[in-house]
Every structure is written in structure tokens, then in C-alpha cells.
Amino acid sequence: MLKILVLNGPNLNLLGTREPEIYGSETLQSIESDLRACAEALGGVEIEFFQSNAESDLITRIGETRGNFDGIIINPAALTHTSLGVADAIKAVADAVPSVEVHLSNTHAREEIRHKSLTAPGCIGQLMGFKGYGYVLALQALVKHLRSSR
Template sequence: MRILIINGPNINLVGSRETHIYGNMDYNKICDLLYERAKDLGVSLDIVQSNIEGEIINFVHNARDKYDGIIINPAAYTHYSIAIYDALKAVLVPAVEVHLSNIHAREDFRKRSVTAGACIGQISGFGYYGYILAMQALIHKVQDGLK
């Protein structure tokens, strides 16, 4: 099974920005832990990050016919990117939306996700472990034939 993790704007600064919200674990360390866990789960994993909406859309488009699942943390684009929503709907690759913080316990504008409606589920508030939960969920969904 092949999974693509797509991280949006400012995720590359995790570990140094707003550590009271996102924790102090460095982004590269999180990626290393996710690669290790994917290996344990028997999953081929790629991780990409961009601060640019169009690049995120291209990552989604390029996942078509290449990946069995997408895990996406659209970050701030979560709240207004219809373009990312449309891309996720168009590629027909099951996706799970992940957020490091609990977006429902934060500012009002963060409680609404435009992109979650294009995903099979959303996980928020568990830090980097949310990505692991998403990998496990995608494995089970794909094995059950529920694309």
C-alpha cells in the first residue's frame, strides 16, 4: 500500500512555532517517526510539504493512480480552499484530513473545514500521532474495499 502525506503552510515550522499549540517536536523528527511507523505497518510512505496552494493541488493531482491513500493537513487552507477540496474530490483517492491541534477547541474561524467534506474522515488534536491513526484508518478502509 502507498500513502502520500501532504502538509500545508507553516507545518515545516512545527517545533519552533507556537509550541504551546503544536508541541516542540521538530518537523523533520515527526517525518522520521512517520516513516518508521509506516515501515512497521508495511506501508510505502511519501511526505511532502508546501506553503503554496497550487503546489498542494498538484501533489493531490499527482497522487492519482500512484497512491492508495492521501493524508492531508491543509493547515490554514482547511478553512477556505475550495480548490483543494475540488482536487481531493477529483482524484478519487481516499483521503484523511489531519490536524496537529484540536481545531474545534480553537478560534471560531478554525472550527470550519472546507476540505474535510472531500475526505473519508478527519482526525485532530492528537499531535503527530494523528498521522499514524490516519495511516491505520486508510489501511483498514482500503483492505475493506471502501474507497
């Protein structure tokens, strides 16, 4: 059984009502439901979800993954562009727990400050611009990566 932690950063609890022209109308709960269905279809995949508006909570959860999870799907939200702490946490566990970064919008088509990801260099891949479906793509890619590396 593969165990995947899905981490969501600041303000993602507001999905569905927060700037739907950028982030879409899906809620975090509907994205979670789609991911659970995908995990079931893939077979042998268990998912745990965690969302926090606090940088330290995300850093702590990443640090707890070694020995407890096989992979991470992370949407660090605005912390993508500002948090060396989250970036360092991802790198600290990357040898044992690979991560895939997800963004609902294409950050390269937005304000220039959103063009640089501090967290992506520690990840095995990055998906952006596909709204909630990006999480499904990330799960499929991460599971394929994990199964092929065993």
C-alpha cells in the first residue's frame, strides 16, 4: 500500500469562493473527493489530506513524512514563492519521500513574483494550470514514479 500525503497551503480552504476566475469553482473538498476516486482506481493507494494557513504546520507535516508516507503532493500556494522553510523541508525528506508540486493556476501567466518557485527544485515534478485536475495528474504521476522505483 502506497501512502500519499496531500498538503495544501494558505487560503486553499477558501477554494470555490476565492477568485474563481483564477482558481476555478471547485472546493478543496471536491478536489479531495476526486483524488480519493483516483486513488481507488489506481488500487493500493491511501491518501491523507492536510491544509493549513500556517507555514510552520506545513513544515512540521513534511518533516513527519519519513517512514510514514511514500510521497507528497503539495500545493504550497503563496508560500511557493516566499518560504525557504517549506523548500528546505521538502529537500530534507526528498531522498525517501518524493514530492510533486501542484498549482491550480499557471503561475507563469500571472504576476512576476509568482514566476519563481522556491519549492519546485526539491520536487520530482510540477503541475500547474489544470485547476483541480492537476491534483489527479500529480497523483497518477507520483504513483507511477513510486511503483517504477521499487
